Amino acid sequence: MIKDTWKFEPFTEEPIRLIDEAGNWIADFPLDLKEEALKKLYRDMVRGRLLDERYQIILRQGKASFVAPSAGHEAAQAGMAMAIRPGSDWLFPYYRDKTLLAAIGYPVEMLYAQMMATRLDPNKGRQMPEHPGLKELNVYTVASPIASHVPPAVGAAISMKIQGTGQVVLTTFGDGATSEGDWHAALNFAGAQGAPIVFAAENNRYAISVNFEKQSGSPRISDKAHAYGFPGYHVDGMDVLASYYVAKEAVERAREGLGPSLVEFLVYRYGPHSSADDDRVYRSREEVEFWKKKDPIPRFERFLEKQGLWTPEEGERLREEIKAELLAAEEKAEAAGPVPPEWMFDDVYGTPYWLLEEQRQILLSEL
Numbered sequence: 001m002i003k004d005t006w007k008f009e010p011f012t013e014e015p016i017r018l019i020d021e022a023g024n025w026i027a028d029f030p031l032d033l034k035e036e037a038l039k040k041l042y043r044d045m046v047r048g049r050l051l052d053e054r055y056q057i058i059l060r061q062g063k064a065s066f067v068a069p070s071a072g073h074e075a076a077q078a079g080m081a082m083a084i085r086p087g088s089d090w091l092f093p094y095y096r097d098k099t100l101l102a103a104i105g106y107p108v109e110m111l112y113a114q115m116m117a118t119r120l121d122p123n124k125g126r127q128m129p130e131h132p133g134l135k136e137l138n139v140y141t142v143a144s145p146i147a148s149h150v151p152p153a154v155g156a157a158i159s160m161k162i163q164g165t166g167q168v169v170l171t172t173f174g175d176g177a178t179s180e181g182d183w184h185a186a187l188n189f190a191g192a193q194g195a196p197i198v199f200a201a202e203n204n205r206y207a208i209s210v211n212f213e214k215q216s217g218s219p220r221i222s223d224k225a226h227a228y229g230f231p232g233y234h235v236d237g238m239d240v241l242a243s244y245y246v247a248k249e250a251v252e253r254a255r256e257g258l259g260p261s262l263v264e265f266l267v268y269r270y271g272p273h274s275s276a277d278d279d280r281v282y283r284s285r286e287e288v289e290f291w292k293k294k295d296p297i298p299r300f301e302r303f304l305e306k307q308g309l310w311t312p313e314e315g316e317r318l319r320e321e322i323k324a325e326l327l328a329a330e331e332k333a334e335a336a337g338p339v340p341p342e343w344m345f346d347d348v349y350g351t352p353y354w355l356l357e358e359q360r361q362i363l364l365s366e367l
């Protein structure tokens with residue numbers, strides 16, 4: 001049955017917010033999430049933050065060669081994760097999505113294995129770090145060329161519509177991706193075909209050194225959905241409950257046959273663009289500190305505390321528990337050992353090909 005009452009208005013000028021900075025519920029509808037779901041959102045955000053911190057360490061230890069910091073994006077990602085059906089719906093993510101992937105159940109040891117190119121990586125170490133993918137969970141492998149995953153995400157969604165599978169596609173990207181031709185072609189096609197897809201912009205205000213004002217003449221990414229004929233939602237992506245509820249509504253609309261939505265999550269990345277970037281040359285420390293004060297994790301802690309679901313001691317206990325879980329996953333990934341170089345010849349063709357076999361033998365003899 002198609003619902004005709006939806007919670008959120010598209011195209012608002014101000015970002016949709018459900019909890020304020022002090023942690024008060026300010027929505028005009030009752031909170032209907034159970035304790036378990038609220039705790040999952042919190043745990044997923046903390047796990048994403050600690051994983052990001054740990055990636056910086058394996059980088060410095062020389063175990064990984066590249067990191068894309070994601071601190072500041074946790075609320076948007078944890079919220080989106082809870083809005084989809086992992087393993088049934090499809091996810092076309094981008095390189096800054098470690099909180100999202102861990103939250104949908106991507107095994108953390110496999111994320112580490114991808115970072116370090118060990119045998120536990122389902123993609124056999126063939127991608128640069130921060131480019132995971134997992135067939136079993138319907139996670140399309142992250143692609144480096146910006147926005148290049150958005151047209152295939154639409155293709156997948158159109159096929160779901162034609163086959164009537166009831167699945168939905170969620171695809172994420174940064175603000176910079178919205179300047180790519182691929183992005184516009186994909187949104188246009190999705191609108192024309194009524195594809196069951198949610199386009200999620202994690203607008204952290206920068207594409208490396210290019211700030212959002214230089215990226216677009218529009219004040220908001222969400223406004224661009226007007227042109228493609230579907231709703232665009234402008235959301236405070238540092239409010240985990242706003243992120244969850246809006247993502248859920250967009251997913252539900254897609255599942256009920258109402259077509260695509262564009263959701264813009266306003267976030268901020270605290271770290272540099274990547275381990276190869278020095279952000280001090282294009283933004284002030286004061287600006288970074290300003291955004292850190294809006295951090296989604298303490299904001300949600302204030303909310304949980306008011307609900308009687310959090311104390312500083314419980315928070316500390318959870319962090320210790322997650323740290324131990326992450327360390328065990330890291331050790332497991334490392335213990336699997338590095339991917340053998342000759343694996344590069346596997347899976348190129350469906351059946352063995354004599355020329356590649358010959359090259360494999362040459363490589364083995366040289367090694």
Ligand SMILES: Cc1ncc(C[n+]2csc(CCOP(=O)(O)OP(=O)(O)O)c2C)c(N)n1
Pocket residue numbers: 096144145146173174175176177178204206207208273
């Ligand atoms: C087609 C293409 N052009 C340029 C690059 C180099 N590049 C890598 S990341 C990036 C910035 C992307 O910014 P955004 O989409 O806002 O995502 P963010 O990294 O800020 O999360 C650029 C320009 C690329 N990978 N692909």
